[in-house]
Structure formats: C-alpha cells, structure tokens
Amino acid sequence: MNRECRRTRRRLTESPDASIEHVAGCPACAGFAARARAARRWFRDHHAGVEPGSGFGPSVTARLPRGAEASLAWAALRLLPVTLALLLALAWLSFETNGDSIDPIPTENVLAWVIDRAGEGP
Amino acid sequence: VELAWTLEMSLGSSREDAGEEARLVAAGLAGDGSAFGKLVRRHERRVFRLAGRFFRGREDVEDAAQETFVIAWTKLGTYRATAPFEHWLTRVCLNCCYARLRRRPPADLPLPAEIPARGHDPDARIDVERLLHHLRPTDRFILLLLDGEGWSVAEIAERLGWSRANVKVRAHRARRRLRHLLEAAP
Numbered sequence: 001m002n003r004e005c006r007r008t009r010r011r012l013t014e015s016p017d018a019s020i021e022h023v024a025g026c027p028a029c030a031g032f033a034a035r036a037r038a039a040r041r042w043f044r045d046h047h048a049g050v051e052p053g054s055g056f057g058p059s060v061t062a063r064l065p066r067g068a069e070a071s072l073a074w075a076a077l078r079l080l081p082v083t084l085a086l087l088l089a090l091a092w093l094s095f096e097t098n099g100d101s102i103d104p105i106p107t108e109n110v111l112a113w114v115i116d117r118a119g120e121g122p
Numbered sequence: 123v124e125l126a127w128t129l130e131m132s133l134g135s136s137r138e139d140a141g142e143e144a145r146l147v148a149a150g151l152a153g154d155g156s157a158f159g160k161l162v163r164r165h166e167r168r169v170f171r172l173a174g175r176f177f178r179g180r181e182d183v184e185d186a187a188q189e190t191f192v193i194a195w196t197k198l199g200t201y202r203a204t205a206p207f208e209h210w211l212t213r214v215c216l217n218c219c220y221a222r223l224r225r226r227p228p229a230d231l232p233l234p235a236e237i238p239a240r241g242h243d244p245d246a247r248i249d250v251e252r253l254l255h256h257l258r259p260t261d262r263f264i265l266l267l268l269d270g271e272g273w274s275v276a277e278i279a280e281r282l283g284w285s286r287a288n289v290k291v292r293a294h295r296a297r298r299r300l301r302h303l304l305e306a307a308p
C-alpha cells in the first residue's frame with residue numbers, strides 16, 4: 001500500500017461514493033471502496049424497527065419516582081452550591097473578625113450587619 | 123386564498139398543540155404523572171425510532187426508551203420552553219443511548235470471513251454487519267448520526283449539547299477506526 005492508497009482510503013471512508021481515479025487501477029482499493037459503500041449503506045439502513053406497544057406508556061408512568069420527592073431532591077441539589085458558598089462566607093467572616101472588637105450580633109437585620117462587617121475589611 | 127386558509131389552519135393547530143404541550147409540561151412539573159403519561163404517548167414513537175437506530179433487540183430499544191422518559195421526568199425542571207419539548211427530549215434520548223452504549227464492551231468476535239453480504243453490496247463480499255460490530259459502540263453511535271441520520275457536526279453538537287470540537291474529534295477517531303477495520307477485512 002503506497003501513499004496514494006492511504007490518501008484514497010481516507011477519502012473513501014468520508015465519502016464512499018467519491019469517484020477516484022486511483023480506485024480503477026488498484027484492486028485492493030477497489031475492494032476497500034466496495035466495503036466502505038456497504039458500511040455506509042448499513043449505517044443508513046440500520047434500524048431495529050421496533051414500535052412501542054400499548055403497554056409502554058403505563059409501564060413508564062408506573063416507574064416514575066414520586067413527583068414531590070423528585071422535585072425536592074432536585075431543588076436541594078441545585079441549591080447545594082449556594083448553601084456551600086454561604087457557609088464558606090460566614091465561616092470566613094467569623095474567622096477574619098476579631099471577637100473582642102466586633103459589636104454584638106444583632107438579632108434583627110442580620111443581613112445588613114453581615115454586609116457592614118464585610119465592608120470594613122480585615 | 124385556499125393556500126392561505128390551509129396555512130392559517132395548520133399554524134393554528136400547531137399553536138394549539140404547543141399550548142397543550144406546555145400545559146402538560148407544567149402539570150408534569152407540578153407532579154402530575156398522568157399529564158406526563160400523555161407526553162409519553164405523544165413522543166413514544168419518535169423516541170423508539172431514535173433508540174432503534176442504536177440497538178437491535180426489542181428489549182434494548184424499550185429499555186432505552188423507558189430510561190429516556192424516566193430521566194425526562196426527573197429532569198423536567200431543566201427544560202426551558204424556549205425550544206420545542208421534542209428537541210429537549212431528543213437530547214435526553216441521545217445522551218441516554220450514548221451512556222448505555224458506553225457501558226457496553228465492543229463485540230469479541232473473530233473478523234468475519236469473506237462471505238456474500240445479505241442484502242448489502244454484493245461487491246463487498248463481506249458480512250458488513252458482523253464487521254461493524256467490531257467497532258466500539260460509541261464509534262457506531264457517532265457514525266450512525268453522521269452517515270445514518272445525515273446530521274452535520276453542528277447539528278449533532280446542538281442536539282447532544284456537546285461542543286463542535288468534541289463532535290469533530292469523536293467523528294475523526296470513529297472514521298479512523300472504521301478505516302482500519304475495512305482495511306483489515308479480507
């Protein structure tokens with residue numbers, strides 16, 4: 001197999017119906033072209049030809065996890081990064097602030113207090 | 123006038139259809155299993171047709187279709203109504219089929235002998251089906267989308283949610299393996 005054969009086969013793998021002069025004079029590449037065409041036909045025609053039966057829909061609905069549970073689990077999963085970020089921010093704040101110099105934590109308007117503390121810097 | 127009337131009628135019915143589908147999706151999101159069951163009935167043929175591309179046996183196709191709908195149900199919250207529901211479901215189905223194929227090892231069969239193909243190119247003098255079972259299932263998957271469905275790299279990327287570069291790399295590798303296989307065949 002020479003360089004021309006390799007180039008021809010690369011092209012034939014992409015486009016099996018391509019008309020390439022080299023194929024006419026090279027029996028090995030002609031065989032390769034025939035196999036490439038057959039493979040392309042297989043990809044085009046391959047299908048199991050299976051149709052859904054009448055019991056398919058009910059069998060799917062019977063397998064569905066309960067709606068509320070699924071929604072709650074999904075919501076919890078989606079909120080996990082936010083929860084982690086908040087916990088980290090609070091941990092950082094408590095680590096950075098000196099316990100003696102800070103005002104007592106207010107029981108009301110906690111968010112304003114946190115922003116205020118963050119604004120003061122280390 | 124007749125054409126305009128027909129067009130108006132079909133547009134009206136497709137709008138109605140989309141409205142009904144949106145209602146079913148919203149009900150499904152609220153946990154209504156029977157509304158989701160109606161969505162299953164609407165789309166089951168399409169999902170079977172797509173899954174039938176990648177699997178041979180009835181059981182495999184049914185399992186893939188079932189898994190598609192169960193995943194669709196659990197991830198219904200991620201569906202954005204900016205695109206039709208069937209596009210989103212196609213993506214779920216393709217990814218589900220791909221994941222199932224990835225779990226499968228390639229067939230451990232000897233290379234086929236030189237025998238006439240059944241219903242295929244008689245010049246090839248090879249059982250193509252058996253030959254292609256030596257490809258990795260994931261390579262067959264990408265080649266079935268490219269050569270079987272006739273989708274472009276951009277279409278595959280969009281429908282699977284992959285990057286175009288990813289599709290190109292996988293397609294290139296799959297074609298290279300296919301070439302080696304076709305060369306190795308007697």
